[in-house]
Amino acid sequence: MSILRYLAAPLAPLYGMVIARRNRRFDLEPSRAARAGLPVVSLGNLSTGGTGKTPVTLFLAEGLLAAGIEVAVLSRGHGGRRREDPMRVDPDSDPAQSGDEPALMAGALGEGRVFVGRSRASAAALARATRPDLAALLLDDGFQHRALHRDLDLLLLDGQRLWGNGLMLPLGDLREPMENAKRADALIVTRASRVKDRTAVEAWWREHGSGGPIFWIGFHLARLRPVDPPDAEAIPLPEKEALPAYAWCGLGNPDAFFADLRGAGVTLREAACFGDHKGPSPDELEAMDAEAVHVGAGRFICTEKDAVKLTDDHLAALTLPLYTAEQRVDGGEALLAFVKDRLAALHADA
Template sequence: MFISPPFIFEIDLYREVLLFGDGGQSGKVGLWRVWVRFYFCSSGVSIFYVGREFWDERVQVCWEGGGTPLERGILRLASLFYALGLEARKETYRLGLKEASRLPAPVVSVGNITLGGTGKTPMVAWLAEGFRDRGLKVAIVSRGYGRKDEGRTLVVSRGRGPLVSPRQGGDEPLMLAKKLSGVMVVVAARRVEGARLAVEELGAELVLLDDGFQHWALNRDLDLVLVSGEEGLGNGRLFPAGPLREPLRALKRAHFLVVTKRENPSLRRLLASEAPQAEIFEAPMEGEKLWSPLGGELLPLGKLKGAKVGAFAGIADPCSFFALLEGYGAEVVEKVTFPDHHFYRRGDLEVLRGLIPRVDLVVTTEKDWVRLEGLDLGFSPWVLKVVIRPSPRLLDRVLERLGMEV
């Protein structure tokens, strides 16, 4: 590894918010992070990249059974306070101190019980397409993580493409708006307000609530909970001592459990024992094609076999993306990660340009392309399009449980 000038140094201080309430100031766990980036680039000779949140590595080590006794103790103590916050939040609704809203249209939530990527966005897109094709007017309601003004309720799409930019609406809602003709997309910090707007002003007959399993302010008719077949439930501990957003007993609220990414029989048995009331389905995820958004070309996935690939991603689970490329035979010689929902800057693009002489293909995700589109890249990335393939029976069962067999 060589280090060559010129170099760029940037510091970005931001607050990442983990939600377990209705989007108001209560019900948030705010974590300040420092994102320090050093870039050392030269034209086609070398690249050295360091960009890690200062605490993530040690936390991950503890989740995997390592770390010092002090580190593990601190995380477990913090998880107790987190658990108290969760329970206090639930009690405010159970005791009637706060009242959950109910809409005149059915609400279906797609959520998870763990941190990290489980495939919620592809699943939301799959369900929305299925409902739309059955003749229903569907609206997706999302918080719109990473957008510029997260407190604002905004119509991203009325079913005919995006009406706002990614910074205004968020990368995932914009991606859904681009993909889903005939499906409305709304973002709102208080999802109740967004869902009400979708039903009362846009005429939605069914609301899909993105990441709504921990959202107590809005009653749902059905809860679908996704669990990654790759990561499973981690060490089974509550955040921050582990990846669980709630204790496992919360799965008893779920109507459907969906094991995503790949089959995992042992995980399926565990879920069945923890939530015997839930119907369990599998939804493998796979690549569909390589797409060059700047050139318009399409390549079959067979082109990845034996190719030297530089891959980059700013998503919740970049390792799954890299593994998917390797599964199609790519030699991923450069892996560059950014925070989830990260908007790319000048220094980031310098790093990515430095990959070009060393690889055959530079590949990223659809979600990342939403944030890259319109920038002066100086290179042409390939986008790996990924699809989720649940059993069609899942859509039938959801409609049956809703009493909407259409």
């Protein structure tokens, strides 16, 4: 246990009481949850970040749009400092206002597809006013946000970390007790290839979950896309030749990102993490650049959501080229079909 968790340990019972009281209110009064007027599909975690919600949300959004199902994404916009709330996020929106993950999703999905707000109900209302053709909403990181009713609750579990030590914050990584997994309609195990014992996960789901289906999916890094200079050639992955690099990220689960890079043939000469939704300042990046040159890294690699936050001052601090690692979902076809079927059933019952 880290020293910070040890010092915060006396707060654990209080945190547990607050979470239990909040959940009890919604359990006893389901009508407290606002309704969006459209089917809502929620994706979220029991634990703190790092399960891969963003690529899974994008995968579902892109798959539904390709099937002719008009969807938009609702997000808290963590880390954004907005002048207006709720806010529509477009590809040219400022990530400093919207937050990094909404900016990334807007860049992939296009205009009028991502909406952020402290109240996701208000964000949903803005989405419907902006796009009257919407057929469904995807609620990003919504498992704990019970103030908005959802019609399908998808729970993500990281296949490498699973449920950690099984303890709630601040002693562990769980946001709420494991038995609350019963609220989920289905379990999505990400990075499934790293699960050592699938039967243990299945037993955990039988004990704590709802009995809904389990979907086993993975991620792969498709290529390194140039950020600076933008006209450099992309590097397909996996790379068979030696590819020394300095990688950095602002993720809740940085070890998974670094492991993915190594698995794709990248030799990490240095690696740095700045905490979830955080990143280096231009001065820090300048110092990292000098270190990268010293160790012969040859290039920088960051995640897609880190790249959207970079300013001209950041790029001016670099002498080495910068790439972003494009992550894609493997084995998500059954999950997409499940969501499409549930949405079709909801519309048929409407």
